[in-house]
Structures are given as C-alpha cells and as structure tokens.
Amino acid sequence: MTTTTTTQPPQLDEVRADTATDKRRLQRKELWRNRGLLLPAVIFLVLLTQIPFLTTIGFSLTKWNLLYPNDRAFAGFDNYMSALTSGDLWPSIVATVLITAFSVVMALLFGLLFAILLDRQFHGRALARTLMITPFLIMPAAAALIWKYSMFDTNIGMLNWLFRTLHLPVVSWSTEHPMMTVVIVLTWQFTPFMMLILLAGLQGQDRGILEAAQVDGAGAWRTFTWITLPHLRMYIEIGVLLGSVIILQVFDPIAILTKGTGGTKTLAYLLYERAFIGLDVGQAAAYGVVTVVLTIIVATIALKSVFKVFMAGGSR
Amino acid sequence: MLANKRMIALGTGAVAVAMTVTACSSGAVQSGGGSTGGAGAPITLKVATVNNGQMKDMEKLKSEYEKANPGVTVNFQVMEEGDLRAAVTADVASGAGQYDIVTIGAYETPQWGANGWLVDLTPALQSDSSYDVNDLLPPVRAVNTYDNKLYAVPFYGESSILMYNKEVLDKAGVKIGSNPTWQEVADAAKKVKTADMAGICMRGKPGWGDLFAPLTTVVQTFGGSWYDSNWKATVDTPEWKQAVGFYKQMLDDSGEKDPVSYSFNECLTALKEGKAAMWADASVAASMLEASDSPVKGKMGYAHMPVDKTKESGWLWSWNLAVPASTKQKDAAIKFVKWATSKDYIKLVGNKIGWSNVPPGSRTSTYSIPEYKDAAKAYAPITLDVMSSVNPKQPGVNPQPWVGIQYVSIPEFQDVGNQCAQLVADYLANRGTIDDALGKCQSIAQAAGDKHKS
Numbered sequence: 220m221t222t223t224t225t226t227q228p229p230q231l232d233e234v235r236a237d238t239a240t241d242k243r244r245l246q247r248k249e250l251w252r253n254r255g256l257l258l259p260a261v262i263f264l265v266l267l268t269q270i271p272f273l274t275t276i277g278f279s280l281t282k283w284n285l286l287y288p289n290d291r292a293f294a295g296f297d298n299y300m301s302a303l304t305s306g307d308l309w310p311s312i313v314a315t316v317l318i319t320a321f322s323v324v325m326a327l328l329f330g331l332l333f334a335i336l337l338d339r340q341f342h343g344r345a346l347a348r349t350l351m352i353t354p355f356l357i358m359p360a361a362a363a364l365i366w367k368y369s370m371f372d373t374n375i376g377m378l379n380w381l382f383r384t385l386h387l388p389v390v391s392w393s394t395e396h397p398m399m400t401v402v403i404v405l406t407w408q409f410t411p412f413m414m415l416i417l418l419a420g421l422q423g424q425d426r427g428i429l430e431a432a433q434v435d436g437a438g439a440w441r442t443f444t445w446i447t448l449p450h451l452r453m454y455i456e457i458g459v460l461l462g463s464v465i466i467l468q469v470f471d472p473i474a475i476l477t478k479g480t481g482g483t484k485t486l487a488y489l490l491y492e493r494a495f496i497g498l499d500v501g502q503a504a505a506y507g508v509v510t511v512v513l514t515i516i517v518a519t520i521a522l523k524s525v526f527k528v529f530m531a532g533g534s535r
Numbered sequence: 536m537l538a539n540k541r542m543i544a545l546g547t548g549a550v551a552v553a554m555t556v557t558a559c560s561s562g563a564v565q566s567g568g569g570s571t572g573g574a575g576a577p578i579t580l581k582v583a584t585v586n587n588g589q590m591k592d593m594e595k596l597k598s599e600y601e602k603a604n605p606g607v608t609v610n611f612q613v614m615e616e617g618d619l620r621a622a623v624t625a626d627v628a629s630g631a632g633q634y635d636i637v638t639i640g641a642y643e644t645p646q647w648g649a650n651g652w653l654v655d656l657t658p659a660l661q662s663d664s665s666y667d668v669n670d671l672l673p674p675v676r677a678v679n680t681y682d683n684k685l686y687a688v689p690f691y692g693e694s695s696i697l698m699y700n701k702e703v704l705d706k707a708g709v710k711i712g713s714n715p716t717w718q719e720v721a722d723a724a725k726k727v728k729t730a731d732m733a734g735i736c737m738r739g740k741p742g743w744g745d746l747f748a749p750l751t752t753v754v755q756t757f758g759g760s761w762y763d764s765n766w767k768a769t770v771d772t773p774e775w776k777q778a779v780g781f782y783k784q785m786l787d788d789s790g791e792k793d794p795v796s797y798s799f800n801e802c803l804t805a806l807k808e809g810k811a812a813m814w815a816d817a818s819v820a821a822s823m824l825e826a827s828d829s830p831v832k833g834k835m836g837y838a839h840m841p842v843d844k845t846k847e848s849g850w851l852w853s854w855n856l857a858v859p860a861s862t863k864q865k866d867a868a869i870k871f872v873k874w875a876t877s878k879d880y881i882k883l884v885g886n887k888i889g890w891s892n893v894p895p896g897s898r899t900s901t902y903s904i905p906e907y908k909d910a911a912k913a914y915a916p917i918t919l920d921v922m923s924s925v926n927p928k929q930p931g932v933n934p935q936p937w938v939g940i941q942y943v944s945i946p947e948f949q950d951v952g953n954q955c956a957q958l959v960a961d962y963l964a965n966r967g968t969i970d971d972a973l974g975k976c977q978s979i980a981q982a983a984g985d986k987h988k989s
Contacts, residue, residue: 285628286646286946373792374731374810391793394739394964478741480795480960495621497950498628 272511278504285498298505307489308509315467315485318398322405322469323462327455329406330413337414338421348418355411359471366404367393367476397481404472409465413458420454421447460521467514486510578867579608583623584638585854586613588823589691589894592884593875599883600874607867616744620949627652632861635868639687640744641678641853642942648686654858655684659869666873670898675853678927678939687855688876691819692896694840694849694921695752695941696914698806698821699813701836703727713917717753717781717841720813724789727812736802736811737786739794741960743942743952746798748850749815750959751941752840754778755931756848761943761980764936766987768980770955771973778843779973783963795960807831815840817852818921821914822891837917844932849921850941851930853896881907896922936987947983954979 282294302308337348354362370376371392379389392400424447432442470487477483479492490510494503584590590613597609612634614622619638626633627647639647647653660668668685675692679685697720699711707727711719724734738746754760759774769775786794791805803820805811807829814820824835840849856875858868874880881901884893890910893901895918901907902919911918930940937944942952955976962972 284946285625367796371793372796374805374808389792391795394793394795397795397964477795478957478960480741480957481964481966484957492953495625496617496953498624498946499950 275504275507278500279508281501281504283500285500294501298501299509301502302505302509307484308506310482311484311486311489312513314398314482315487318401318405318469318483318485319463319466321398321402322409322466323459325402325406326409326413326462327458329410330415330458331417331451331455333410333414334417334421337418351414352411354408355415357408359408359469360475362408363404363472363475366400366407366472371400371476393476397477397483400476401472401483404476405466405469409462412462412465416454416458416461417451420451424450456524463521464518577606577608578864579610580635580864580867580871581610581612581633582636582638582871583612583614583619583626583634585616585619587819587854588892589819590638590854592888592892592894593690596880596883596887599887600871604870607871609871617742620744627859627861630861632859632863634859635862635864636871637857637859638690638854639857641675641851641855642939642944642948644679644687644855644857645681645938645944646946647857648681648684652860653686654860654862654865654869655686656688656858656869656872657683657685660685660688660873663873666877667900670878670900672896672899672922674851674922674925674927675896678851678853679855687857688872689853689855689897690876691894692851692853692922693817693819694851694896694918694925695749695816696818696821696840696849696917696921697813697815697838698824699723699836699838700806700809700831700834702834703732703809703812704836711836711838714839715841717756717785717843720815720841721781721785721788724785724813728789732809733791733805733811734789735785735813735815736791736797736805737782737794737815738798738802739786739790739960739963740796740798740801741953741956742798743949743956746956746960747952748817748852748941750779750782752848752850752930753782753843755940756841756843756845757781758844758932760931760933760935761948762936762984764934766936766984766989768977768984770977770980775973776969779959779962780969783969786963794963818849818914818918819895821918822895822911825911825913826891827889833913835913837914839917839921845930847921847924847926848930849925851922851925851927851939852941885910945983945987947986951976951980951983 279298280294280296282290282292282297284290333351337344337351341347357365368375370378373379373389373391376392378392382389390396428446429442432446437445468487469485470491473479473483473485473488474491479485479488484492486506490503490506493499493506497503584593594611594613597611600609601607620640620643623634623637623639624643625631627637628650644653648655660666671689672692675689676685679687679689697711697715704711704723704727709723709726711723715723720735726734728734738749740746751761754775757774757778759772759778760769763769791797791802791811797805799816799820802811802814802816803823806814806824809831821835821837823829825832839847842848856872858865858872862868876897878898878900881893881898881904885904885906890904890906893904893907893911895901895911895915899919902915908915925940927938927940929935935943942948955972958967958972958976961967962969
C-alpha cells in the first residue's frame, strides 16, 4: 500500500502534510484506528475459541462424571493417563486416518472425473452441474439415513436390489464392510466439493497453451498428464487439505450406520461416546485435548506445505 | 419456522391469559386453575420425550390439555432413545433446568431418585383418590420405586414376547406353543426361512438398549447374569458363552442378513413387509403389527418370550414421566404428569386416536376396558399375563443385587453395555472371537462393578 502511494504523483493534500514526524504520527494513529476496528472481532474470536479451550483443559484435570454429580475433585493427569492407556486412542487414530484418507482420495478421483466431464461444452451443462453439486448440500445426517435405508438395506436397498438382479450375493454392508460403508457415503458427499475446486482449476486453464499443445501434436492423454495435471496440482492440494479438515471431524455416518463398530470409531465418535454415553466429562475433555494437540501437529505440517503452494503458485 | 411457532405459541398464550383474566374477574373459579395458572401468568411446560408412537400421540393430544388448562402451553421435544437419554441426563445432572417433564426409562428412575434429581411424586399421587395410584401394574411400579418413593409414573410399560407370522409357520408345518424354548424357536426359524424371508429377526445394532436388551434376557434364561450378588462380573462364564454363541448361531442360520443395522424399527418393518417370519422383541410391537395399516394384521401369533432354564424370560421396561428437581414449575408439571398417566387419558386416546393405540402396560384397569379388550384381543391377554409374571427382583437363575431385568441399574451400565455391545457386534460380524469379546467385556464390567462393592 505504501509503495503504491509513493509511486503515484503527489496530490494536493499530501503535499500540504508537513514533516516526517507528523506523517509517522498520523500513520500510528491510523494503525491504532485500524486495530480498534478489528478489536471487537478479535475479542469475539478469543472469547469464542480460547475460553472454551481453557475450560476444556480445566475439565480434563478434573474428576467429573455426570453420573456422580457429588464426586467432583481435582484429578491431576489421571484422565490423560486413562485416555492414553485405555487402548481406545490408537485404534481410533487409525480409524480416523484411514477413513479420512480413503474418503479424500476417492472423492478426489471422482471429483476429477466429473470436473473433466463438466468442463466440456454440452447441452444442459448448467443443469448437470447443479445436480452434481446436490450431494454436498444435503445435511450429513440426512445423507447417512438415505444411504442406510434406500441404498444399503438388505431388503429394500437399491444396491442389493441391483445385486439380486445381477444374481450376485446380497451384501450386508454395515455388518460385513463397515469401513467401506462409511467411506462410500463420505465419498458420495465430498465428490462435489472436490469437483467444484477442480472445475475452477480447469476453467482457469489457458486455452492458448492447450491449443499450442495440440499444434505440437500432443494427444489428449499427453495434454492431460503433462499440462492439465501440473496446472491442477495446486487445486488438488487445496482440495485435499480442506477435504481432510472437514472429513477428519465427521460424525453422522458413523453414528447412523456402524455405531463405531468394525474399526470405524473415529476420534470424533470416541469423544461423543466418552462424553454422552460414558458421561465422563473429565475423560472426554482429556480426549478432546489430546485430539487438539494431534491436530495442531498435523495441521502445522499441512499448513506449511499449503503456504508453499501459495508462494510457489505463480511458477506452476 | 421455529421462530414462527414460538410466535404462535406466544400469541395463543396471550389469548389464554386474557381468557383467564376475564374468567377470574367474572368470578368463575376453575378447577385447579389456581395452582397451575398462578396469577394467570402463562406457563410453558417443556417435555422431553422419546419418538415412540404412544409419545407422539401424547403430543397430538396436548391441545386437549391446553384447552382444559388455559394459560398452559405444552412444548414437546421428541428425540430418538439414545439422544433423549444423553440430552436428558446431561440436563438433569447439571441442573440446567431445560425440561419440566422428562421421559425416562425404568433403568434411570431408581438411580436418579437416589441422586435427588427427581421430585418425589408419592404425596401428590396418593392424595388424589381419583388418580388411583394402586391401579398401576405392580412390577412396573416396583421398578420405578426407590426407597419406597415413586419417582416416576409409567406412561406405558412393556415386556418382551415372541411374535410370529402364523400363515408362514402354518405353511411350513411349524407349531409354536405358548411357552416355547429357545431351541424350539431356533429350529422353527431354520425351517421357515426362505431365500427372501429371514426365519427370525433379532436386534444386532450395537447399543445397550438395542442389541443387549434381548441378548441379556437370553443370557439370563441360559443361566448367566451380569454380576453375582457381590458385584463380581460374571461375563466370562460358560453360560454367557453358550447364550451369545446361541444368539449368533441363530442369526447366522436363519436371521436377517445385516444384523448390525437392525434394531426394533428395522425388525418391525421386516415383519410387516413379510421379510421375516418371527421376532422376539418388545410386546408393544404387537399393537403396531395389529394396527389397521399393517399388512400382517390378524395374521400374527404371540407367545411368551422363549426360555431355556428359567420359567419366564420376558423383560420389563417402562417409559415413565418424571419431574426433574430443577424445574421451576413443579406444580404445573406434576399436574400434567398426572393427566398423561390417568385413566381418563387412556380413554381419551381410545376415543380420539383409536383403542389399539392406547398406551399399554401401565394400569391394570386398562385391561378391563371393553373397547380395549376388543381392539387388542390378539395380544392384550398375553401382555398382561407376561407383565404380571416376570420377576424384576430375580429374573435369572441366580440372585442379583439390583432390581431390573434387561439392565443393571448402576450408572455405569450404559457405558458397559454399550462397549460390550460393540464387542459382541464385532463377533456377530465375524471380526472377532467370542472369547475375546466376552473377555474384554468381563474386564469392562468388572471395573464398573468394583465401584459398587460394599
């Protein structure tokens, strides 16, 4: 901002502004005014995020089970000890990572496919785009219920109807393939999300370069792998990052379809169980803090790579 | 939408106030209006309840109560069983006072009464002779009593029975007596199952109130129990292994295909759609199978819950209305509870909604109403019979240190039952061995039992 003002021809009122010290004072004043304008938002943010977090840390150091309301005391690190030694944490981390990874990768692949298809010119493209986006607009719980009854059900589900018509054995989805069940629902829900990001990337592609490639005799596959994919890399990275952040905390399909059985008990579901079925506020808070610490570690690494994407974005 | 509703509620409240004010000024004294209406201030009662048919009927009939009690608005919050339990427990335990009337299960009543979370309803009910508290079914009253105080009144009660499609069984030449054994039922299920009809539908959805409700009764009739009389967990015993193994074998041989997805509602649909021939579950299901819109109406037969070593193995459950101690409108709340569990309410449901929709298993007198006897002739006698013959003090072979059938009334049981249900569900889905599941469950149960050893 300052660079632009100096390069511009001096204007009348700027000429009248006197000495350098005055200017600095003015700047400082302006700085404080800007900060002042931001202050309500900052205070709001701190109140909304940091105070609950501090309270959670407080709870995690307390012995507090809602079932025993009169038995509340300081517990030190007992809750952390029981959270780390109960044997629930590690399988839960594995479940979270696997479900997130599979869902993100599958959603990305399908999203890429649909984005490429929707990037072409055809009749009714606007309608097709709107229809493709709908799964992302459906509430997660409703989506899981739709899948439970009208797709996965062994009696009335469409998937099993299809299998029966093809004379294939009926699949008991939640019983036999719990993780796949959850991943399928999540993939269905997040494919439009990936598709939107990648479609934006495809539309931003320079047509001239594509034409040049064609002139040079590159086929469709070569153009795609050598020009389009490198161009999309940044968009893919952003899609993966945002998708992971959202899917990491997913809860609804697990609560509705598998109830955490068969290696689908993610950290979010484990937390829910400790807090709302075990009613152990202290232990649930400890799990929450452990989750936050793990997420911060992962997010720091991930965010660093994203900043690299933003910085090096122009050269790609 | 919600805001709109609230506006309407406020509006009707205001109208109601105006009406009470005019009523008072004209000198008309309303019965009981003084205690609930106070100085004519509008009262909004918040009711948390479970999404069962009978509760939804109560929501439909609330306008009758509001009409009879001007100035009172009743708001319902209807939730699924698990959500209700979590929401209400958190609210009541923290004393937040969000609800004036809560729907709780027989499992919660004695514990919450002991914690001082509920208002003791005994004096209010006993002083009112028209309410006739002695008419409540004795076993149901027993499970809702703690320290001789009635902390909740049954809205409806249920046991479990075996329900079977007579047409299907007749076609296969299978006969079921009125007191079958589990082995007979498993054999019958094997005989009647076809490619697109399961022989029997049993709950397999992980959850202490889902899978473990029927499974605990199976364990008890096979001679097992959760705890012995010294609160020592007895899950790793041969009886448990036999019962759980039997349950899985029966599901594998002739049960529904996707047990982990199946609980009460799923099995109900399967039976109605002719996708399952038999079902052992809550007796309240019979009224739904016999409802006028049910495709299997009149085709069903009913029997006592199958047994192995005990004489009866039906469970005993009741959904009850209670008033949390944290409410600020105690009198108005008690008045509503009395209305919803009165003999008149049962008649009101019969006349307004239908006699087969009457909440069963709460009052003995319900079973002598001629219209109800006629509408529910297929299942009312057996329900009353089973409900009066179960013994909540000792449902299994061995004595137990708590009162209750398909649950253990200690606070940790939700958690214990839930974790064990997940372990057993993994075994049902062939992801683990029975020894592993029961071994882990034993240590979970023991940790909880240790807190109750005296």
